[in-house]
Amino acid sequence: MTTAAPNYELLQQEGLETSLLEISMGPHHPSTHGVFRMDVKLDGETVVELRPVFGYLHRNHEKLAENMTYLSSMPFTDRLDYFNSMTNNWAYALAAEKLIEVEVPERAEYLRVIMAELTRLVNHVTLVGFFVNDLGALGTPLMYAFREREKILDLFEQASGARMMCNYFRFGGLRNDVPEGWLDRTRELVDRFPAFLDEYEQLLCENEIILSRTQGVGNLSRELAVNAGITGPMLRASGVNYDLRKVDAYGIYDRFKFRVPYTDGDTGDCYDRFMIRMLEMRESVAILKQALADIPEGDIIGKVSKVFKPKPAEAYGRIEGPKGELGFYLIADGTTKPYRYRVRPPSLINLTVLRDMCLGGKIADACIILGSIDIVLGEVDR
Amino acid sequence: MSILGGGIFKGMAVTLRNFVGSYFSKERFITTNEYSWRPESELPQSIGDYPKEEGEQLSDTTTVNHYSRNFPMLLHDTGEPMDTIRCVACQICERECPPQCIYIEKSTEKKENADGKPQFYPAKFDIDVSVCMSCQICVEVCPFDAIVMNSQFELSTPDRFGGLLVRRDDLLKSNDYYHKIHPQEAATRDERMAADKAAKEAKKKAAAEKAKAAAEAKAAAAEAANESKEDTE
Numbered sequence: 200m201t202t203a204a205p206n207y208e209l210l211q212q213e214g215l216e217t218s219l220l221e222i223s224m225g226p227h228h229p230s231t232h233g234v235f236r237m238d239v240k241l242d243g244e245t246v247v248e249l250r251p252v253f254g255y256l257h258r259n260h261e262k263l264a265e266n267m268t269y270l271s272s273m274p275f276t277d278r279l280d281y282f283n284s285m286t287n288n289w290a291y292a293l294a295a296e297k298l299i300e301v302e303v304p305e306r307a308e309y310l311r312v313i314m315a316e317l318t319r320l321v322n323h324v325t326l327v328g329f330f331v332n333d334l335g336a337l338g339t340p341l342m343y344a345f346r347e348r349e350k351i352l353d354l355f356e357q358a359s360g361a362r363m364m365c366n367y368f369r370f371g372g373l374r375n376d377v378p379e380g381w382l383d384r385t386r387e388l389v390d391r392f393p394a395f396l397d398e399y400e401q402l403l404c405e406n407e408i409i410l411s412r413t414q415g416v417g418n419l420s421r422e423l424a425v426n427a428g429i430t431g432p433m434l435r436a437s438g439v440n441y442d443l444r445k446v447d448a449y450g451i452y453d454r455f456k457f458r459v460p461y462t463d464g465d466t467g468d469c470y471d472r473f474m475i476r477m478l479e480m481r482e483s484v485a486i487l488k489q490a491l492a493d494i495p496e497g498d499i500i501g502k503v504s505k506v507f508k509p510k511p512a513e514a515y516g517r518i519e520g521p522k523g524e525l526g527f528y529l530i531a532d533g534t535t536k537p538y539r540y541r542v543r544p545p546s547l548i549n550l551t552v553l554r555d556m557c558l559g560g561k562i563a564d565a566c567i568i569l570g571s572i573d574i575v576l577g578e579v580d581r
Numbered sequence: 582m583s584i585l586g587g588g589i590f591k592g593m594a595v596t597l598r599n600f601v602g603s604y605f606s607k608e609r610f611i612t613t614n615e616y617s618w619r620p621e622s623e624l625p626q627s628i629g630d631y632p633k634e635e636g637e638q639l640s641d642t643t644t645v646n647h648y649s650r651n652f653p654m655l656l657h658d659t660g661e662p663m664d665t666i667r668c669v670a671c672q673i674c675e676r677e678c679p680p681q682c683i684y685i686e687k688s689t690e691k692k693e694n695a696d697g698k699p700q701f702y703p704a705k706f707d708i709d710v711s712v713c714m715s716c717q718i719c720v721e722v723c724p725f726d727a728i729v730m731n732s733q734f735e736l737s738t739p740d741r742f743g744g745l746l747v748r749r750d751d752l753l754k755s756n757d758y759y760h761k762i763h764p765q766e767a768a769t770r771d772e773r774m775a776a777d778k779a780a781k782e783a784k785k786k787a788a789a790e791k792a793k794a795a796a797e798a799k800a801a802a803a804e805a806a807n808e809s810k811e812d813t814e
Contacts, residue, residue, distance in 0.1 A: 267677075267679060268677060270718065270721070271677050271678075271679045271718055272679065273716075273718075274679050274714060274716035274717075274718060275679060339596055343599070356648075356649065357648070358648065359648060360648035360649050360650040360717070360730070361649075361650065361715065364714070364715070364716070366716050366717065374717075374721070375648060375766070378648065378765060379765075398595055401591055401592065401594075401595050402591075402592045402595040402596070403592065404588075405587070405588030405591055405592075406588045406589055406591075406592050407585060407586060407587075407588050407589055408589065410588070505677075505721060505722045506677075506722070
């Protein structure tokens with residue numbers, strides 16, 4: 200018995216109804232970077248409706264932190280965006296330092312900048328790797344990225360004792376000084392990094408497949424980006440020159456000379472977001488070189504007791520994380536625990552425009568648009 | 582862009598260079614070295630070499646780097662572990678531990694510690710391996726330098742219920758062992774402890790001298806008062 204394939208053209212001519220196809224992508228889809236689900240409605244291959252569903256990784260981070268002392272929730276901030284534990288620590292430390300008003304020693308400030316910029320390299324290099332992984336370039340570019348990432352993670356391990364869950368920043372400074380020879384090893388890595396970036400750019404930036412898959416896909420207009428509160432590389436890819444390192448100049452960022460790459464804002468597509476990250480890595484290397492040249496000797500932590508009772512006040516500490524503005528909002532009520540502890544996660548807020556970018560595109564493009572947003576589910580769900 | 586597909590060929594050249602390089606570039610063989618206590622010639626070359634000697638990771642030479650941390654241990658000074666234990670069961674670490682994995686029971690009676698001072702000691706001190714997240718907060722809040730991080734990383738056990746709860750006697754390690762695994766950190770800690778002790782003693786001495794002087798002055802005043810009393814009589 201044979202089954203003849205239905206003749207769709209004929210069916211449409213006869214006025215037969217075709218229906219939308221509803222697909223649940225995830226929560227374990229390989230392109231969703233964790234446990235994240237997209238409810239997609241498709242007309243053929245075109246996305247006509249998209250609803251992100253998240254919360255699978257909810258760990259009650261904020262309420263946990265409200266029930267323990269200020270210091271005790273520091274290791275939990277590592278686990279928000281688990282690629283960038285150093286910058287998470289910094290944002291939280293900044294918020295708490297505003298409450299207790301403590302002076303951070305010079306050397307600690309320099310080391311903080313070094314750690315944050317190394318983290319930015321780790322984040323961007325893996326993001327680009329995962330992004331082309333979503334495009335279908337399985338393995339090779341991602342493994343090259345991981346090779347470089349591992350070298351930086353070795354440095355983190357030598358300084359803080361752990362590769363990813365560093366827990367290295369403390370209120371008023373850092374937990375311990377870096378071991379002997381660490382700065383030299385970092386200098387060596389930073390000197391070598393541009394060679395890797397050249398190689399990586401040669402591998403990816405002119406590849407016709409990447410160009411045709413990413414250019415004009417997932418456009419995000421400047422107006423929408425600003426209205427939706429998008430921050431970080433994604434905002435700059437849409438043509439807004441906004442970088443907290445320049446605008447807020449927290450820590451000692453006003454001492455370094457670096458440029459903020461941003462586009463003219465005509466398209467704001469996936470390719471722009473990909474290239475902005477490639478360019479930002481160069482600037483991070485420039486900051487690292489300056490910081491490593493100027494770093495002074497001295498104390499590593501100011502005078503802070505382990506358990507403290509700040510006066511009733513509010514504080515908001517924010518930094519330019521690799522993914523965008525990462526903020527911690529604290530309300531102190533005079534006890535050893537915060538009354539309110541709130542995280543402003545860049546991943547979650549950047550994710551809000553996913554629907555607008557995907558509508559009208561193909562289902563295959565939804566994967567790369569999600570990849571170009573750069574989300575980590577640990578931070579989205581908290 | 583000159584010809585279509587030129588970018589792809591450029592990328593291919595990179596992968597070819599990397600492929601050839603992987604046969605000649607020495608540093609590409611092992612990227613992460615978890616065996617830094619071994620000389621380079623004895624590094625494992627294949628999976629079959631691991632572990633080289635049975636129980637090597639649990640031996641006293643396991644150290645990954647200066648600040649590596651995996652699981653807490655209780656310190657004692659030279660001598661019998663329970664006679665020289667530093668922990669006084671103040672339970673600060675139990676309270677501060679973020680994932681709440683420490684369980685302490687305070688002793689009912691006091692016992693002499695290494696300094697010959699009667700102190701409480703932990704009758705029970707259990708840490709749950711499966712809950713601990715190696716964050717080192719217990720080390721930082723301890724006012725007695727009694728708990729520090731160990732770098733043993735082979736903690737898996739076939740005993741799911743009893744084996745994952747590490748008891749006090751298994752947690753106890755000597756200060757010498759600590760010096761062996763984290764030389765830099767241990768040296769600074771000892772230095773600070775000695776300085777604290779000296780400062781405390783100096784303060785005590787000053788306080789004692791002050792009290793003595795005050796007592797003398799009081800005695801002199803009393804004497805003078807007595808004398809004047811006698812005079813009036």
